[in-house]
Amino acid sequence: MELIKKRGISKLAVFFFVAALIVGITQLASVPSAFADDPILTVYVDGETAASYTLAQLQDTQVFTQYTQIYSTINNWPTDKFYVAQGPSLADVLDDAGMPEDPPQTLTVTATDSTSKTFTVDELLNDTRYYYPNLTTGDTSGLIEVPTILALLSASGTNPANMTSADRIRLMMGQRYITEQSNPWQVKNIYRIDISTTAPGQWDQVTASPEPGQVTPGTEVTLSHSDIDEVKIYYTLDGSDPDITSTMYNISATYFQPELNEPIEITGTGTHTIKAIAIGPGQTASNVATFQYIIP
Known part of the structure; x- marks a missing residue:
């Protein structure tokens, strides 16, 4: 009789363990859809929250035009590179978030690993930037004006079929001139953008x-x-x-x-x-x- 009771308890314990496991797996399966509703980008103005966006919102073509563009760039080794990327323009996202009444002066983008890079507004929003298809030969002919975007998909090279979300969100900009080394500025895995109305400083003289x-x-x-x-x-x-x-x-x-x-x-x-x-x-x-x- 005692043996039967022990076996009964064992069977009951197994039943509850399996039931708990099934519930856990079901909850785990629902995590991606829950995370899909979480903001992946927040915009701040002088430290105050201006807007937050989920991935779906940034992908919404009714709100943001999705640009697919090839970018030429150079790193500071230096090595010539090409990237293909897709996403909304930085200007469109910031306009939607609500630019401050006082003229914005600088933009700071911060990645999930806490690395950040600060730019003047002119550098990212006002200066004209280009894709140089003949980058490797130094030939400036055939240049194409390109927008600065928040890439949700990107890849090394020029084939859009190779794009993935591995670096989402990635700041992608063209070059103001064919020799500009813009690659170190292409911050990956951005999760926040800070707009500041404080005037930028000036670099020291050479x-x-x-x-x-x-x-x-x-x-x-x-x-x-x-x-x-x-x-x-x-x-x-x-x-x-x-x-x-x-x-x-x-x-x-x-x-x-x-x-x-x-x-x-x-x-x-x-x-x-x-x-x-x-x-x-x-x-x-x-x-x-x-x-x-x-x-x-």
Whole structure:
């Protein structure tokens, strides 16, 4: 009799365990649909919540045009790359969230791993950006204007069939010029965007070594910056003011191939003028620095 009772208890325990397991599996199966209703992106204005979006809302073609576009880009190794991506434009999402009455000045995008990148509004919303199909040859012909988007699907290369949601949400932008190294700015797995009405700062000026003045033929001038891996230094030798289309000095990050960042050699008698500017995300470009070297 006691044996029968023990067996009865064992059978009852097994029954409840199986029942609990079935309920657990059923609840687990419903998790994706529950998560689908959770916000994956929140927009803030000066620290206050402006709007939140689920994946379905960002995909809603009745609200947001879904752009499918190829993007050319360069990383700071440097390596030329192409990506194909699909999603709503950043401008459309921010307009829907409600831009502040005071002019927005900067945008900070933050990823789920807490990495973030700050941009001026001009860099992402006002400056014209392009796809350069002939990026690898340096040929600027055939350029196509492209929007800055919040990619919900993306892939390396140019084939849309390869796109996945692995990097969702990914900031994708074109290049303002064919040499611009925009790849480090393409933040992946974004979950928040902060709009600030505080005016951005300005990058420090470029410095040069040796000091300007009289030098000997063959003198090599090194350009530098206090945030050398956050900005790109552009320079001219013809007396004109440099901009993003000028020659890039630090074509590789210092932690990659610093030997590629070659000094500027001064040769020939007369006055040699180097003008340089620092351009980087999140702040306005530096003032133009002028360095004059004289070879008697």
